[in-house]
Amino acid sequence: MVCAEAVGGTAAAVTDAACAVEMVHAFSLIHDDLPAIDDDELRRGLPTCHVKFGEAMALLAGDALFSLAFQVLASARGPLESVLAAVRKLAQATGSDGLVGGEVMDVLAEGRGVDADTLEFIHIRKTGALIAAACQIGALLGGGSPEQVDTLRDYGEHLGLAFQIADDLLNEQSTPEQLGKAAGSDRARNKATYPALHGVAGARKAADGHALKAIEAARKLPHMVEQLESLATFAVERTR
C-alpha cells in the first residue's frame, strides 16, 4: 500500500492485492513449517498449522490460501492490463524462479557447504522475490510509470535481502521467546545462512548495505520516501 502511495496512487486501490500477497506469504510459511521441510513447531509464538490441525489440513490450508490469493488478485480494481501483469508478477515471484525455487535450493543445500553466490541465490528467491513482487504490484496498481515499477522492484529486492540476513542473525542470536519461533534452528540443521558463511560482523555489514541500497531506491520516488526509509531501517534494526 505504501508502494502504491509512493507513486501517487491510493492505498484503497491496492487493498485486494495487499491481501493476496499476504495470503501467499502465509501459504509459504505453512508449507515451509511442515515436517517434510523445516519441521518447525512454533510460529509467531503459537503452534504451527500442522501441529495444531494435522499435516493434511496444513498442506491443504496452504493450497487453499494460494488459490484464494489469485482469486482475490484477479478481482482487484484497476486497468485490466495492470491487474493481469500483477497476477503474472505474483505467480512468477512464487514459482520455480522465485520463492519455491529458493526453497528447493535451500532444502538441497541443507547439511552441505554452500558458497556466497548460492546463498544469495537462495535469499533473493526465498525472501526477496515476494517482497519485490509486492512492491511492484503496489506500483502497478497505484498507476506508477514503468521506471517507478522498476525502482520499487529494486527497493523490494534490497529490502528482502536486508530482512533475510537480519533474520538469519536473529535466528542465531535470540531466544524462542524473543522470536515467537524456534531459535538456533538454522545452525542445528546446518543450514546455509549469512552468519555461518560471513560471520556475524560480515552478515551485519551485508544487511546494512542492502538497507542502504533500498533507501537509495526509495529516494527516487515522489512520495512516501520517509516511510520506505523507515521500513528499510526497521528491517535491519528489529529485535524479533
Add this chain to the structure above:
Amino acid sequence: MVCAEAVGGTAAAVTDAACAVEMVHAFSLIHDDLPAIDDDELRRGLPTCHVKFGEAMALLAGDALFSLAFQVLASARGPLESVLAAVRKLAQATGSDGLVGGEVMDVLAEGRGVDADTLEFIHIRKTGALIAAACQIGALLGGGSPEQVDTLRDYGEHLGLAFQIADDLLNEQSTPEQLGKAAGSDRARNKATYPALHGVAGARKAADGHALKAIEAARKLPHMVEQLESLATFAVERTR
C-alpha cells in the same frame, strides 16, 4: 480445446489455458499422493513424486506447478476481460470452494460413514470443479456466449461426476496393473465412495445418469457435439 471449438473458437487460442489446467491437475495429484493425505506409492504405473524425489521436493514441485499454472494462464491470448475471468475461474475451482474444499471434506470423512449428500459434495468439488472450470475456460477464451459458458459448465460438472463415480468403481474392481495405481485402496482406507454407499449397480446407474446429462448439455452446442458425447461415454466405459 474441444470446448473452445464447440463454441466456434480455435484450439490454438486456448493452448496456454489447457496447459494451465493440466498443471493444476498434476499439482493436485502430487499433493494428494503425499503421505499426509492418501499416501499412494503408484500413479500412472510409476512411483509417485514423493516416492521418487522425497516429500520436500514433491510438496514444492506441486507448489511450483500451481504458480506456473497462473503465470501461464495470465499470459494467455484473448480479450483481457476473458483472460482475467479465466484466472478467477481456475482459482475458484481449485480453492476451498472447489478441489481443495472437496479434499478437506474427503480427509475428514475418511473412516466415518458419510451420507449421499456429503459424498456428492466431495465429488463435485474434488473432480467436478476442475473439469467444469476447464470447460468454462475453453468456452470463455474460445469466444463463447455467457449461455454457452454455462452450458459447458453443466457439461463439465456432469462429466466430472460420471468420471469420478466410474473411478470409484474401477478402484473397487480392478488390479493395480490395470489402473497404474493402487487398487482397492479406497475400501482399505474405508473411504467414502459411490459403490460403498450405493452398491456397484447403484453407482453404475449414477455414473451413466451423469454421462447422459453431460450428453444432453453437449447437444445444445453448435460444434464438436460428437466429440463431447464420446468423451462422456468414455468417462463411464473406460477400463482404467
